[in-house]
Amino acid sequence: MTQQKTGNDMPSFSRISLERLETVDPRLREVLEEAIKHFDFTVLCGHRGKEEQNRLYSSGRTKVMWPDSKHNTYPSLAVDVAPYPIDWGDRERFYYLAGLIMGIAASKGLRLRWGGDWDMDGKFDDNRFDDLPHFEIVES
Numbered sequence: 001m002t003q004q005k006t007g008n009d010m011p012s013f014s015r016i017s018l019e020r021l022e023t024v025d026p027r028l029r030e031v032l033e034e035a036i037k038h039f040d041f042t043v044l045c046g047h048r049g050k051e052e053q054n055r056l057y058s059s060g061r062t063k064v065m066w067p068d069s070k071h072n073t074y075p076s077l078a079v080d081v082a083p084y085p086i087d088w089g090d091r092e093r094f095y096y097l098a099g100l101i102m103g104i105a106a107s108k109g110l111r112l113r114w115g116g117d118w119d120m121d122g123k124f125d126d127n128r129f130d131d132l133p134h135f136e137i138v139e140s
């Protein structure tokens, strides 16, 4: 995949992204399938098994052990995505992608919580644990 694109070229998911998407709740998958038409990103993780969850917990990359993450259900109620090509230092692109995904979800009546705004107050400087790739379904 090249970075230079014409206005007519729509980004699309790679095969590994599609495989990971297969493990994600269809409501969330539908939102991401719309979002990819507008902005290129990669799917890092859908469902997460016990070993992987507890390994991430040990390394401090998640705050919860198995089975308390929304990644631990099947299909997964959470997904991790990152702007493509990935640059972890480029926070602006993560925020842009989050706005796109949250907007599409809202238009479909799906409530999501983003790892850049855990308390869902629309403020980002009070977020104590940034997990910018993370989105999860809020069941009402």
Ligand SMILES: [Zn+2]
Residues within 6 Å of the ligand: 071, 078, 079, 080, 131, 133, 134, 135
């Ligand atoms: Zn996550």
